[in-house]
Amino acid sequence: MNRSPYWPQSALKPLTLAVLLALPGVVLADETAAPAASETSAEDAPKLKTVVVTARRREEAAQDVPTPITTLSGANLETQKVYRIQDLQQALPSVNVAYVHARVSSLAVRGIGNNPASDGLEGSAGVYLDNVYLGRPGMAAFDLLDIEQLELLRGPQGTLFGKNTTAGVLNITTRGPTFTPESTFEVSGGERGYFQTKGSVSGPLTDTLAGRLSFYRTRDDGYLDNDYDNRKLLGGEREGLRGQLLFKPNDDFSLRWINEYNEENSSSGSSVVYGAGKTFWDRATLVGANPKIGRSNIDGRQNVSVHQNASSVEANWNLNGGYTLTSISAYRYWHFNPANDADQTEKNVIKDFGYEVHDRQFSQEIRLASPKGETVDYVVGAYAFKQDLGNRIFTDLGPLADLNLIGANLNALNNIYTESHGKVDTESYALFGQATWHLTNRLDFTAGIRGTYEEKTASIERLAPVGGGTALVIPGVVDGNAIRDAQVGAYDSGGLGLHSAAPSGLLSLSYRFTDDVLGYASLSHGEKSGGVNLAIASAPTLGADSLLVGPERANDAELGIKTQLFNDRLQFNTNIFWTQVDGYQATTYYQPPGSAVGYQLLTNAGTVRSRGVEFEASVLPVRGLTINANGSFNDVTYLDFKDAPCPAEAPGTSCNLSGERVAGASRWIGNLNAEYKFPLVDRFEPYVAGSYSYRSEAEGTLDNSDLAEIDGYALANFVTGVRVDYGDGLLDASLWVKNAFDKEYYLAVGTGSNGLYTASLGQPRTAGVTLRYDF
Incomplete structure (x- = not known):
């Protein structure tokens, strides 16, 4: 059989297996083999549960919503032992999570959104926590605590979810307070010092007031060996606490108040030398360093400190006539403070370097939903968002800075300390509405529009350098003072500003061919606001306006079908999509000639096209066995990117990447997970579960x-355990192993000085045990 040249042989087996599991003839083989012998009536046969989502800002069955949605329940996450945001790509289609640490992290959907690390630029995929938009991707980089459900919506979602969702939305919902008492406590331990405790308690405080308190604490020793001093890196501690109150005096009003705190103290951000051009190796030799591919060999600190707290209030009123009024008020604070040995050598070149960030955001949303069951259903609302963000970029250079960063000892940069301060304030306001007209009992037409006005004001100042000695000056030959001034001299951008009025829109037709088959087609437009580069970068030579980046605009077309078949034992959804993004925003790396360090540089990377096909399947082939599979093929290409940065192996001022693949976008992604619960015997229910995920190679930078380039890889995880009624609750004891075949893989690749590429190493094989008690 002839196969496409784009079909990697390593992808063939996992994706083929996932598709076969979703085919009726394979899925129902156990049933059809001996139908007469079945002792179970159709009414008693196992059925897939109805999944309720809020994709259209009202509760609906996921299979009734004409847009691609993937859901993961909290129970499914717990069974798979998924508790970190970077692990979600092992369960979701069309998703890439590039993770270095909380600040340098990104969620990309369909290959769009891989470069949001700059402090003055939001991500293309929006992350919502309990209906609150998170202005920084790193705000989601905590342990997933007490999760009720995750919803992944793919494609522009600007009409109802707002700006900065040109790629999609990850909507996270946590468990709320209950008027029925319930408690959970869980403890896990594993290799390399891994130890986690988490739990929650919920119940009534009065007849009209309920509360919930949840907590977690996780620590581990790390798994990356540092050759210089035998330190273990990529370990540390994380902890969090969430308290909630639910006030419900009657059936027509409820108010949920959520307060949370998370902190991290770790060596996240530690990386290995992944690749480098000739300049890096020559300069390393010049200072007597001995870096090695795939290794860490640093002599400085490597630490990340993250603190965040948040508070939100959601109120819902059921009004006369069946209308629902919702108000969501929220505040969130995030502080990130790193320490990095940025030269990736064991020599004293860059002693410390990093971006400290303070971010405060406020948001208010009000929306009105019409009664259900009318000829026209609609949601209208208003939204306001304010964000105040400041950063401090610091660089502490050692006595070998000149040799490594300039190539000659001019005493221009040696032992210099330099620091800059940036600030950007954002105000955004929007009005939105979306309506569905039920043309017939089977045909629906949906239209939505959102208008957003946004203003950003910013300023950046670099202070005069501190330290250093007398620079070498040879008239007519070299001027060390000029180099010092150009690279670390004082600079003030003055006031910078952006403002924009951006529309978003949606047109959709859906038709229910039968009660169990829904087809849909849609066109949508989304926009993402412009940004400000809060690093000095090229501003001293190209001017302050070079720090500004324009908006990103996405147009999307979808065609899909959702099915619920064989008496609700098989669910199979598939869709094709085509998205074009104009002015695609990206964070690249700029290092001026002879500069001490490089800088993040924002750019509009021309035009990007993302097109492909996705599928999801859930099946109950026999009682006790649940299988979930999803997969995607994404062709993500720069249609126009003529002024792209050049790779280290072919240095130049600019290169043309038109027609090339977009960074961070795997062409093939496939995920499979299954759980089998053995028949209950004398209060004991043994179970086994496993998951397999595959992603093909991707451009790293x-x-x-x-x-x-990031090589393709596959990961397998396995769990076995037993659940038993014990006392007044349910005890769950399990043994688990992650990355069972100890595959070496990388979560992200970054750029550094002198043409260096560094990579964030994924977790090696880790085995452990978990005890959980629900009561």
């Missing part, structure tokens, strides 16, 4: 360097 924006310059599409061959030295930075």
Whole structure:
């Protein structure tokens, strides 16, 4: 059989298996083999549960919503032992999570959104926690605590979810307070010092007031060996606390108040040398360093400190006539403070370097939903968002800075400390509405529109350098003072500003062919606001306006079908999509000639096209066995990117990447998970579960360097345990292993000084045990 050249042989087996599991003839083989012998009536046969989502800002069955949605329940996450945001790509289609640490993290959907690390730029995929938009991707980089459900919506979602959702939305819902008492306590331990405790308690405080308190604490020793001093890196501690109150005096009003706190103290952000051009190796030799591919060999600190707290209030009123009024008020604070040995050598070149960030955001949303069951259903509302963000970029250079960063000892940068301060304030306001007209009992037409006005004001100042000695000056030959001034001298951008009025829209037709088959087609437009580069970068030579980046605009077309078949034992959904993004925003790396360090540089990377096909399947082939599979093929390409950065192996001022693949976008993604619960015997229910995820190779950095390409990889996880009625609750004891075949893989690749590429190493094989008690 002839196969496409784009079909990697390593992808063939997992994706084929996932598709076969979703085919009726395979799925129902156990049933059809001996139908007469079945002792179970159709009414008593196992059925897939109805999943309720809020994709259209009202509760609906997921199979009734004409848009691609993937859901993961909290129970499914717990069974798979998924508790970190970077692990979600092992369960979701069309998703790439590039994770270095909380600040340098990104969620990309369909290959769009891989470069939001700059402090003055939001991500293309929006993350919502309990209906509150998170202005920084790193705000979601905590342990997933007490999760009720995750919803992944793919494609622009600007009409109801707002700006900065040109790629999609990850909607996270946590468990709320209950008027029925319930408690959970869980403890886990594993290799390399892994130990986690988490739990929650919920119940009534009065007849009209309920509360919930949840907590977690996780620690581990790390799994990356540092050659210089035998330190273990990529370990540390994380902890969090969430308290909630639910006031419900009657059936027509409820108010939910959520307060939470999370903190992290770890060596996240530690990386290995992944690849490098000739300049890096030459300069390393010059200072007597001995870096090695795939290794960490640093002499400085490596630490990340993250603190965040948040408070939100959601109120819902059921009004006369069946209308529902919702108000969501929220505040969130996030502080990130790193320490990095940025030269990736064991020599004293860059002693410390990092971006400290303070971010405060406020948001208010009010929306009105019409009664259900009318000829026209609609949601209208207003939204306001304010964000105040400031950063401090610091660089502490050692005595070998000149040799490594300039190539000659001019005493221009040696032992210099430099610091800059940036600030950007954002105000955004929007009005939105979306309506569904039920043309017939089977045909629906949906239209939505959102208008957003946004203003950003910013300023950046670099202070005069501190330290250093007398620079070498040879008239007519070299001027060390000029180099010092150009690279670390004082600079003030003055006031910078952006403002925009951006529309978002949706047109959709859906038709219910039968009660169990829904087809749909849609066109949508989304916009993402512009940004400000809060690093000095090229501003001293190109001017302050070079720090501004324009908006990103996405147009999307979808065609899909959702099915619920064989008496609700098989669910199979598939869709094709085509998205074009104009002015695609990206964070690249700029290092001026002879500069001490490089800087993040924002750019509009021309035009990007994302097209492909996705599928999801859930099946109950026999009683006790649940299988979930999803997969995607994404062709994500730069249609126009003529002024792209050049790779380290082919240095130049600019390169043309038109027609090349977009960074961070795997062409093939496939995920499979299954759980089998053995028949209950004397209060004991044994179970086994497993998951398998595959993603093909991807370009690692924006310059599409061959030295930075991320190889494809597959991961397998397994769990076995037993649940038993014990006392007044349910005890669950399990043994688990993650990355069972100890596959070496990388979560992200970054760029550094002198043409260096570094990579964030994924977790190796880790085995452990978990005890959980629900009562």
